[in-house]
Amino acid sequence: METNLPKRKHPRLDHYDYSSAGAYYITICTQNRRCLLSRIVGRRLSPTEIQYTAYGSTAKEQLFLLEKRYPFLRIDQYVIMPNHIHMILVLEETVGDGQRPTITDIVCAYKSLTTRACKKVRPIDKLFQPSFYEHVIRGREDYDEIAEYIINNPKQWELDKLYSEE
Numbered sequence: 001m002e003t004n005l006p007k008r009k010h011p012r013l014d015h016y017d018y019s020s021a022g023a024y025y026i027t028i029c030t031q032n033r034r035c036l037l038s039r040i041v042g043r044r045l046s047p048t049e050i051q052y053t054a055y056g057s058t059a060k061e062q063l064f065l066l067e068k069r070y071p072f073l074r075i076d077q078y079v080i081m082p083n084h085i086h087m088i089l090v091l092e093e094t095v096g097d098g099q100r101p102t103i104t105d106i107v108c109a110y111k112s113l114t115t116r117a118c119k120k121v122r123p124i125d126k127l128f129q130p131s132f133y134e135h136v137i138r139g140r141e142d143y144d145e146i147a148e149y150i151i152n153n154p155k156q157w158e159l160d161k162l163y164s165e166e
Contacts, residue, residue: 019102021093023076023137025146026107028085031126035082040157048154054121056080062114063087070106077150081157086150088137107132 030036037056041049052060059080067073072094078087094100101109115127137143 017102019091019100019105021091023088023090023143024103025135025137026085026087026089026103027133028087028107028111029129029132030083031129033083033129036124036127037080037085038082040082040154050080050154052080055118055124055127058117058121059085059114062110062117065113066106066110069109070101072100073106077147079150079153081153086153088143088146088150103134107134 037053037059039051039053041051050056060078063075063078063085067075072092074090074092076088076090078085089103089106091100091103111128111132115124118124118127135146137146
């Protein structure tokens, strides 16, 4: 029996080396887009504040531990929203020809380490969706547009395509 299910598009660029130096925009969503990481307080009229849950605090801590784990990695911009995380990861040039992890390896390690740490705070089956969104940043204008989106994301929470009632 043949089904007419849509074919899933492979999210990564063909023939691109995802371990190469450069800036990458990453979005990671929680499982079923549940609002587990933070609350957005004071939208539009007053200064917007992000209040982290225990899971969100752990996610932030684990994000910056990545810089210790991968010395060539820099967390350039980030925001931890209620049900997703946006970040710009920068892979710096390195000396030598040692094999280094790809963006996929780094994001998978982050998700695994964060989930493990969160389970110590409060048991949870799955914290994150299996995949993630990635965009190779191609120049200063592209970077500036993405960075502005990340910075303003909390103020625009109710308009966000990932918005969910908290």
